[in-house]
Amino acid sequence: MEIRKLSAVRGWVWVTHGVMLIMRSPLLSIVTATIAAVAVLLTLIIPMIGPLLAILLMPILIAGYTRICRALEEDEKVELPLLFSGFRKHTPRLIALGGFLLMGLLLASIITITIGGEKLATLMDSFKAANDPDMLVEAMWSAGSSVTFSLAVGFTLTFTLMMAFQYAPMLVFFSDITPFAAMRASLTGSIRNFIPYTVYSIIMQLIALVLSFIPFNLGLVVLLPLGFSSLYVAYRNIFPFPNEITASQPAANETETRPDDTPPAV
Numbered sequence: 001m002e003i004r005k006l007s008a009v010r011g012w013v014w015v016t017h018g019v020m021l022i023m024r025s026p027l028l029s030i031v032t033a034t035i036a037a038v039a040v041l042l043t044l045i046i047p048m049i050g051p052l053l054a055i056l057l058m059p060i061l062i063a064g065y066t067r068i069c070r071a072l073e074e075d076e077k078v079e080l081p082l083l084f085s086g087f088r089k090h091t092p093r094l095i096a097l098g099g100f101l102l103m104g105l106l107l108a109s110i111i112t113i114t115i116g117g118e119k120l121a122t123l124m125d126s127f128k129a130a131n132d133p134d135m136l137v138e139a140m141w142s143a144g145s146s147v148t149f150s151l152a153v154g155f156t157l158t159f160t161l162m163m164a165f166q167y168a169p170m171l172v173f174f175s176d177i178t179p180f181a182a183m184r185a186s187l188t189g190s191i192r193n194f195i196p197y198t199v200y201s202i203i204m205q206l207i208a209l210v211l212s213f214i215p216f217n218l219g220l221v222v223l224l225p226l227g228f229s230s231l232y233v234a235y236r237n238i239f240p241f242p243n244e245i246t247a248s249q250p251a252a253n254e255t256e257t258r259p260d261d262t263p264p265a266v
Contacts, residue, residue, distance in 0.1 A: 001175065001185060004238050005192045011199025014237070015207070018230030024072045032068055032083045033225035036061040055105070056098035060086035062228070063094055063173035069232040070174070086173065093172045097165075097179040104161040112154030119147045163190035170235045189238045200234065 022029040039061060043054040063086035071078045086094050113120060164187035171182035190197060204227065211219025 001177075002240055003185060003189045003192060004240065006196050006237060008195045008199050010193070010196040010234075010237060011201075011203060014196070014200050014230045014234045015203050015226070017233045018226050021069055021072050021229040021233065022225050025078055028068070028078055028080070029072075029225040029229065030221055032065060032080065033228055034221065035080075035083060036065055036228075037220075037224055052102060055102045056095050058101070059094040059097040059169040059172070060091065062086075062169040063090070065228045066170050066232045066235070067173065069229050073236075086169075090172055090176065093179050094169060097168055097172055097182065100179055100183060101161065101165050104164075105158070108154055108157035108161060111157060112150050115153055116147050116150030120150055160187070163187050166190065166231065167235045167239065170232065171239065174241070175239070185239070193234075193238055197234075200230070204230070 040054050040058060043057055044050045046053060061083070064083040067085040068078055068082045070076075071082060164183040167186035167189055168179065168182040171177055171185055172179060175182075177185070207226070208219070208223055211223050213219070
């Protein structure tokens with residue numbers, strides 16, 4: 001599998017081409033992204049096992065939404081049932097991928113708690129009990145270096161896990177590889193393209209900030225499909241399909257679009 005290394009400008013390209021995909025069918029893009037998000041939220045409220053089921057369900061819904069992105073990219077007929085493609089193709093592998101994510105999050109939590117010890121537990125209790133931001137800041141400063149180190153370790157582990165997961169559902173669904181191989185490829189692709197990913201993240205945070213001013217959190221209606229579609233564009237740029245030209249493109253041509261404004265696969 002080829003994993004491309006791209007220039008910083010690709011971070012901007014991922015966002016703009018994500019918008020292009022949405023504009024091919026704005027209503028369907030927004031509705032399907034909203035359905036996926038609501039499905040996860042409804043799963044979360046199931047007593048006891050809700051959060052576990054939500055994590056297992058997430059890769060299936062991501063695969064389904066990116067299948068819609070693929071259909072939009074190829075000018076296929078797009079219908080709502082495509083959102084549930086993950087329930088019809090590679091479902092066991094996608095569920096296993098969610099299991100790997102769940103185990104990774106639990107492991108990161110255990111390591112963080114083990115390093116932080118009682119001081120970290122005290123700090124977490126302070127977060128739950130206090131409503132005054134000044135008290136929270138004071139509690140963090142007085143917690144000690146061991147707590148700071150444990151939080152840094154926890155953040156690093158979680159961030160690494162997220163990089164290993166972000167492209168994995170698409171790699172499992174489209175490339176037919178195992179969950180572990182998909183997570184390894186996703187992590188490699190994320191690290192290799194850390195600079196454009198950083199640019200992309202900054203742009204998305206700025207967009208999220210602007211959309212947050214829309215009343216009643218309606219900005220999420222736009223942010224959700226944009227997040228999914230731009231992530232798909234990033235995946236298509238970094239991991240070309242086997243039938244595509246795999247030769248590396250000159251940096252000067254990386255931002256070129258096709259004549260029909262379709263997000264480029266190369």
